[in-house]
Amino acid sequence: MLRTGFNILDVHSAGPLYGRLNLLLADTPFNKTYFIANVVKVMLESGWLIQYLDLDTFFTAYTRVNLLSLPCSENLRVYNPDFDTLNQHISLVCSTFSKESQLIVLDSISTVYHIFAGRSKPSEVNWRVGLYVAVLLQHIRENGGAILASSLLRSRKIKEGMWVSSYPGGMLMNLRSATIYELKNVGEKIEVKVVKHERKSIEGRAWSLPIVF
Numbered sequence: 001m002l003r004t005g006f007n008i009l010d011v012h013s014a015g016p017l018y019g020r021l022n023l024l025l026a027d028t029p030f031n032k033t034y035f036i037a038n039v040v041k042v043m044l045e046s047g048w049l050i051q052y053l054d055l056d057t058f059f060t061a062y063t064r065v066n067l068l069s070l071p072c073s074e075n076l077r078v079y080n081p082d083f084d085t086l087n088q089h090i091s092l093v094c095s096t097f098s099k100e101s102q103l104i105v106l107d108s109i110s111t112v113y114h115i116f117a118g119r120s121k122p123s124e125v126n127w128r129v130g131l132y133v134a135v136l137l138q139h140i141r142e143n144g145g146a147i148l149a150s151s152l153l154r155s156r157k158i159k160e161g162m163w164v165s166s167y168p169g170g171m172l173m174n175l176r177s178a179t180i181y182e183l184k185n186v187g188e189k190i191e192v193k194v195v196k197h198e199r200k201s202i203e204g205r206a207w208s209l210p211i212v213f
Contacts, residue, residue, distance in 0.1 A: 001013055001015045001016070001017060001018060002015045002016040002017070002018060002022075002039065002043060002103070002146055003015055003039075003042045003043070003046070004016070004035075004038060004039050004042065005038030005039060005041055005042040006038060006192075006207075006209050008207045008208075008209070009192065009207060009209075012202055012205075012207075013199060013202075014194055014197065014199070014202050014205075014207075015039075016039070016146055016148055016179055017146065017178045017179055017197075017198060018101075018144075018145070018146050019140060019141055019144075019145070019146060020137075020146060020147070020177075020178035020179070021133060021137060021147045021149060021173075021176050021177050021178055022146060022147060022148050022149070022177065022178060022179040022180075022181075023149050023150070023151075023173060023174075023177035023179065023180045023181070024036065024148060024149070024150040024151075024180075024181045024183065025150070025151055025152070025153040025180065025181065025182050025183070026150065026151075026152060026153055026182075026183035026184075027152070027153045027183060027184045027185060028152075028185065029056065029058045029152065030058075031183045031184070031185065031190050032058070032107070032108065032150050032152065032183065033058045033059050033062055033068070033107075034068075034190070034211065035181075035183055035190070035192070035209070036059065036105060036107060036148065036150060037059065037062070037068040037069075037070060039103070039148060040052070040070065040076070040103070040105070041068075041069065041070050041071065043103050044070070044071060044073050044075055044076060045071070047075070047100055048075065048100055048101050048102065048103050048145070049075045049077070049096075049098050049100045049101070049102045049103070049145075050073075050075060050076045050077065050102075050103050050105065051077050051079075051093045051096065051102055051103070051104045051105070052076065052077065052078045052079065052105045052107065053079050053081060053089060053090070053093065053104070053105060053106050053107065054078055054079065054080050054105075054107055055080075055081055055086075055106075055107060055108055055111035055112065055115070056107065056108050056110075056111045057080055058107075059078065059105075059107060060078060060080060063078075067213070069213060075100065077096075079092070079093070081115075082115065083115050083116070083119070086112075086115065090132055090135065090136070093136065093139070094135055094136065094138075094139045097143060098143070101143075101144040101145045101146075102139075102140060102143060102144065102145035103145055103146055103147075103148060104136050104139070104140060104145065104146070104147045104148070105147075105148050105149075105150070106132070106133075106136070106147060106148070106149040106150070107148075107149075107150045108149075108150045108151045108152065109129055109149055109150070109151040109173070110151040110152055112125060112128065112129055112132075113125050116128070129173070130173075130176075133147070133149070133173070133176060137176075149173070149177075153182060153183070153184070177196060178196075178197075178198060179194070179196055179197045179198075180194075180195040180196035180197075181193065181194060181195065182195055186208065188211070189208040189209060189210060189211065190208070190209045190211060191206050191207070191208055191209070192206065192207055192209055193205070193206040194206070
């Protein structure tokens with residue numbers, strides 16, 4: 001199990017799972033990026049190799065203005081794929097072999113839909129996302145590590161007055177994800193809810209996370 005850098009989650013063993021796909025849904029780009037940055041920082045300190053596919057570029061932008069407290073490390077590799085380079089960057093990540101365990105961050109899945117907007121049908125993008133996840137999972141299972149995928153939180157209406165979370169990538173992402181977290185602003189803190197986890201005792205629980213720079 002991976003640490004998150006948030007003590008209240010780590011003491012309850014509520015972190016992302018090793019060798020699995022972990023999905024993070026957030027209500028704002030900042031909440032998403034802040035949570036991921038904490039995971040990245042603590043795993044860098046643990047000697048992991050971080051391969052960060054920064055599709056929406058928020059992580060890159062926040063890093064450049066020193067908004068995120070991250071150590072300088074040759075073990076942090078950040079890629080900014082676009083329509084022409086996405087396949088190439090996925091291939092590069094999957095061809096990287098190291099003695100260290102690898103955390104692959106796919107941030108964010110919803111951006112894949114923007115990249116292929118007007119070029120592919122949503123069902124075709126779902127298939128593409130599923131393929132990317134499959135090859136990345138195969139890579140970390142063979143070489144050791146975990147995947148942390150993210151997206152902005154979306155909702156869909158199931159009946160009048162009732163909305164449920166909508167998972168990017170279709171139901172396939174919901175089924176393949178070993179853990180699912182939802183992040184929302186509550187006052188001046190971030191609330192993280194564990195929607196899905198192999199530790200059933202923490203499913204449905206929520207904790208408040210401090211915002212510290």
